Amino acid sequence: xxxxxxxxxxxxxxxxxxxxxxxxxxxxxxxxxxxxxxxxxxxxxxxxxxxxxxxxxxxxxxxxxxxxxxxxxxxxxxxxxxxxxxxxxxxxxxxxxxxxxxxxxxxxxxxxxxxxxxxxxxxxxxxxxxxxxxxxxxxxxxxxxxxxxxxxxxxxxxxxxxxxxxxxxxxxxxxxxxxxxxxxxxxxxxxxxxxxxxxxxxxxxxxxxxxxxxxxxxxxxxxxxxxxxxxxxxxxxxxxxxxxxxxxxxxxxxxxxxxxxxxxxxxxxxxxxxxxxxxxxxxxxxxxxxxxxxxxxxxxxxxxxxxxxxxxxxxxxxxxxxxxx
Amino acid sequence: xxxxxxxxxxxxxxxxxxxxxxxxxxxxxxxxxxxxxxxxxxxxxxxxxxxxxxxxxxxxxxxxxxxxxxxxxxxxxxxxxxxxxxxxxxxxxxxxxxxxxxxxxxxxxxxxxxxxxxxxxxxxxxxxxxxxxxxxxxxxxxxxxxxxxxxxxxxxxxxxxxxxxxxxxxxxxxxxxxxxxxxxxxxxxxxxxxxxxxxxxxxxxxxxxxxxxxxxxxxxxxxxxxxxxxxxxxxxxxxxxxxxxxxxxxxxxxxxxxxxxxxxxxxxxxxxxxxxxxxxxxxxxxxxxxxxxxxxxxxxxxxxxxxxxxxxxxxxxxxxxxxxxxxxxxxxxxxx
Numbered sequence: 267x268x269x270x271x272x273x274x275x276x277x278x279x280x281x282x283x284x285x286x287x288x289x290x291x292x293x294x295x296x297x298x299x300x301x302x303x304x305x306x307x308x309x310x311x312x313x314x315x316x317x318x319x320x321x322x323x324x325x326x327x328x329x330x331x332x333x334x335x336x337x338x339x340x341x342x343x344x345x346x347x348x349x350x351x352x353x354x355x356x357x358x359x360x361x362x363x364x365x366x367x368x369x370x371x372x373x374x375x376x377x378x379x380x381x382x383x384x385x386x387x388x389x390x391x392x393x394x395x396x397x398x399x400x401x402x403x404x405x406x407x408x409x410x411x412x413x414x415x416x417x418x419x420x421x422x423x424x425x426x427x428x429x430x431x432x433x434x435x436x437x438x439x440x441x442x443x444x445x446x447x448x449x450x451x452x453x454x455x456x457x458x459x460x461x462x463x464x465x466x467x468x469x470x471x472x473x474x475x476x477x478x479x480x481x482x483x484x485x486x487x488x489x490x491x492x493x494x495x496x497x498x499x500x501x502x503x504x505x506x507x508x509x510x511x512x513x514x515x516x517x518x519x520x521x522x523x524x525x526x527x528x529x530x531x532x533x534x535x536x537x538x539x540x541x542x543x544x545x546x547x548x549x550x551x552x553x554x555x556x557x558x559x560x561x562x563x564x565x566x567x568x569x570x571x572x573x574x575x576x577x578x579x580x581x582x583x584x585x586x587x588x589x590x591x
Numbered sequence: 592x593x594x595x596x597x598x599x600x601x602x603x604x605x606x607x608x609x610x611x612x613x614x615x616x617x618x619x620x621x622x623x624x625x626x627x628x629x630x631x632x633x634x635x636x637x638x639x640x641x642x643x644x645x646x647x648x649x650x651x652x653x654x655x656x657x658x659x660x661x662x663x664x665x666x667x668x669x670x671x672x673x674x675x676x677x678x679x680x681x682x683x684x685x686x687x688x689x690x691x692x693x694x695x696x697x698x699x700x701x702x703x704x705x706x707x708x709x710x711x712x713x714x715x716x717x718x719x720x721x722x723x724x725x726x727x728x729x730x731x732x733x734x735x736x737x738x739x740x741x742x743x744x745x746x747x748x749x750x751x752x753x754x755x756x757x758x759x760x761x762x763x764x765x766x767x768x769x770x771x772x773x774x775x776x777x778x779x780x781x782x783x784x785x786x787x788x789x790x791x792x793x794x795x796x797x798x799x800x801x802x803x804x805x806x807x808x809x810x811x812x813x814x815x816x817x818x819x820x821x822x823x824x825x826x827x828x829x830x831x832x833x834x835x836x837x838x839x840x841x842x843x844x845x846x847x848x849x850x851x852x853x854x855x856x857x858x859x860x861x862x863x864x865x866x867x868x869x870x871x872x873x874x875x876x877x878x879x880x881x882x883x884x885x886x887x888x889x890x891x892x893x894x895x896x897x898x899x900x901x902x903x904x905x906x907x908x909x910x911x912x913x914x915x916x917x918x919x920x921x922x923x924x925x926x927x
Contacts, residue, residue, distance in 0.1 A: 291736070317736060323766070328725045328759025335729020338714065340737060343729075362719050363726065371707040371715075372698040373919040407920050431922040 268451055273443040275417035276306045276382075279424035280344070282453050284314050287342060290428060293320035293329060294346030294382075303348050304384055304443050326356040330381065334363050334433075337379045342428060344380040350437060351397050353383055364433040365408030379434070380427045385413075386439040386478050386529055387577055393565035396573075398529035400477065401536030403435045404506035410434045410459060411506040415480035417447040419504055422457030429456070439478035439529075460508030464517065468499035471523040471587050474514055474540060476503040479527040479578065486527075486583035496587060506536060514540070515547045522553040523590045527583055532560035554590035559583050598814040599871045606814055609881045615657070615813050616876065617890050619649040619869045622673040624898045625682060626844075629672070629689055629703075632902070633848050638689045641718075642703050645673040647843035650868035651746070651776050652677040654816025655838075658824050659744055664730055666714040666723045667746040668776075669704035670842075674746060675716070680708040682897070683904035692908035699911045700919075714743075720781075721751040724760035724773070731769025731833070742827045744820075746774045750781025752794055761801045761833075770827035772820065773798065775837045776810060782846045783854040798835035810838030811866045814875070 270278070283290050292307060298321035301308030311319040322329045326347055333345040347353045353360070360381065367375045387396030404411045410432055414420040420438070427434040465480065466487055473483040480502045487498035499517050503510065518524045524544050526537040541556040562576045598606060605612060626644040633642045645652070648670075656665055656677040667674040672689075676682045680696060688695030689703050696708050704718035714730065717723035727745035734741045751757050752775070764771050775794055779786050798805035804826065808819045816838055823834035841863035845852045876882040 323759075323762060325759035325763065327756050328728070328763050331722065331725020331756065331760070332729035332732060332763055335726040335731070335743075336733045336736075337729070338726070339730045339733020341733050358719055358722060359725065363717075363722055367715075368922050369919045370697060370701045370705050371709070371919075372696075372700050373922070374697075374707055374709045375714075376922040410921070 267448045269446055270417055270449050271443065272414070272417045272420045272438070272445050273304055273306050275421040275449045276424055276438065277308065277310070278449070279421045280307065280310060281313070283425060283428045284310070284318060286453070287428065289340065290342045290344070291318040291320065292344045292346065293322050293333065295322055295324055295348045297321060297346050302346065304438075304440065307346070326352050327359055330356040330359040331363065333379045333381070334359060334377050337377045338375055342378050344382060344428070347381060347383040349395065350383045350385040350399050351395050353381070353399070360403070360409070360433070360435070361406050365406045368432065369408060376431045377433045378431045380424070380436055381433065382436045382438065384440050385437045386441060387561070387566050387573065388441055390568055390570055390573060392568040396566035398561070400437050400506055401528070401530050401539070403437070404536055408432070409507060411437070412459065412504070413437045413439070413477035413506065414504065415442060415477055415502050416445060417449045419457050419463070421449050422455050423459070423504065426456045426459060430459070437477065441478045445481070457504065459505045460510050461504065462510035462513040463502045463504055464499060464513065465502050466498070466500040468497040468521065470497045470521055471525060471590065472499045472501060472514070472517040472521045473525045473527060473583060473587070474501045474503065475527040476506065477529070479529055482578065482580045482583060483527050486580040486587070489580060489584050490587055494588065496591070498587065511543050511547065514544065518544055518548045519551045522551055523587075524552070525557045525559060525583060525586050527559045527578060529561055529577065531563055532558050533563055535560060557586040557590065559586050597809050597812055598818065599812045599875045605879050605881060606818065612872065612876055612881060613890070615653050615817075616869065616872050616882070617894065618653050618677060619813065619872065620890060620894045621682070621897060622649045622652065622676055623869060624894045625676065625686070625901065626672065628898050628902060629686070630844065630848065632689070638703070639691070640702050641669075642689070642848045643670040643846065644842070644844045645670050647863065648776055648778060648810065648840045649673055650813035650816050651774070651810045651838050651840055654813040655744060655746070655774055655820040658817055658820035659742060662712065663742040663744065664712045664714050665744050665746065666727050666730065667716060668720070668723070668748055669716060669718040670748070671704065671706050671716045675706040675708065675713050678713045679711045680706065680713050683901045684708070686901035686905040687908045690905040690908065691910070692905055693911045694904065694908040698915070721747060721754035721756040723747070724751065724756055725763070727771050728760050728763045728767070728769055731764065731771040732767055735767070735769055740770065740828065742824060743771045744774055745771055746776060748781065749775060749777040749779065749786045749794065751775070752797060753789055758797075761798060761803060764833040765801050765803050768830070768832035770830070771833045772823045772827060773803070773833060773835045774820070775835070776840050777837050778840050778842045780846070780854065783850070785854065794837045795835065803833050803835045805835035805837070807837040807839065810840030811863070811868050811871070813868050813872055
């Protein structure tokens, strides 16, 4: 075990996977000489060379398509897209090719590729650079969607992603890169997909989140305990596809209340899916309607106060919980 | 009858062995009949969805794909039956796929626009215009990085050149020096919009702008297609990077089965039919004493029999079981 930030844990995962498997290689915008927009790939070019840590032109669709082809040709590429905002330019390749080839070829082909990208708002980057699109990618059958909240999960899930035979969309919240935590140094440390993590046990309400929102959920749980003597259980989904609904349902059946927290917009978002599944599987256990704490239904504004008002906060979570009692 | 094509229309001794010429002739005639039959079965409701027929363009698939070795890959657009057949995919299984049956190349999950057979190096069938060009670059990158030196022949239409991915793919291919042949079947129309109305320059100039060697050839002339693609294969195999071919061709039928063809004149179709690739090659062989009327009739009868066999195979193949609906959504190590 060593304490490190999430960006360093991600780098460790990449380094270990590049060492372990000669078919693994990385490509993306500014991942080489620049060291990655969020310094995740810093130093890897020096260790593994420009063939395996490949700087690319700014051509999102082209490099995702090339990643698909490389995977079909027997390699295990990781393509970094700088941020999830730019992934919209590659949406067709991800949705129509990567996600569908295994099915459309009746199992002849598969696309073992990891797509890494940064996500989330809160840095005053305005409407085009503040998206949280985890739920969008979770919509498509054929993809796996991973969104770690802490350094240990980030490392274990990323290493697991390289061992998957499908395209894994690996989404990192920018606010989490500097988050510190204990990380196992065992090179075989993996975190399995589809296993939600109960970060904090409680008996009165279940707060479900993923990625950046998990930390707000934890802070809100501490506030609820201190101020209102409410015992909140916090569930970190870790992966949206596959989705570990069993853990969520088990928790809700225990606490009888559920609040879903996410940075994405509420309308048509992943929280709606969670809410529907809770209703389908735990309706008789609910003492209150499922609540959702999400971004306000506006493009993200630049101004600091306006952005803060648009994003969900721990106070919003506390308020939603209190309204259930 | 005069033949206007460059190589097939020229005088002199045969440029390929007689056996190979006859193979080209048979295969082009087979693809022609296969497509006509598929069109017929579409109108009879046996084949559904979109069906894009390749009649008229046979010289491109046959001439180009036979310039490859077996280990090389083909990745194509959605007018793909001819490419699959030329790459050695069992045409009975192609027809069964058009029928949506269990013995189809994808067990009925893909249909006409998505013909894949990885055991033959047929990598599809892509129905999103230009999406397969970056994928071809990736296949080339894998070939180069693993030192396998297989070539990817990437076939697309003139409709692709307006897409951003076309430019991204060409740029990446040259930067990474991948063994990919970009083969543009220019049939003059991106669906119903003429090529002249949709591009402000000439196609080979686009490739040349990315420092890729580029030629424009007669795509109605199977021998020219074959010889020019062989040059491209030599270039790629020698590790010199990608190569671009524009083959001028023409489709005899509409874009798909539902095309009323309001955008072109009958005269134009007739003009191209006069340069028909199959007739041209037959005359070329006749003039050199390599085929006579009797042998041609034999070939035609064989084509008819073989296509009928495809239909019988597809008709006899079972419908896929509904129980398989969820198979192959993802690949799991436990065999999912």
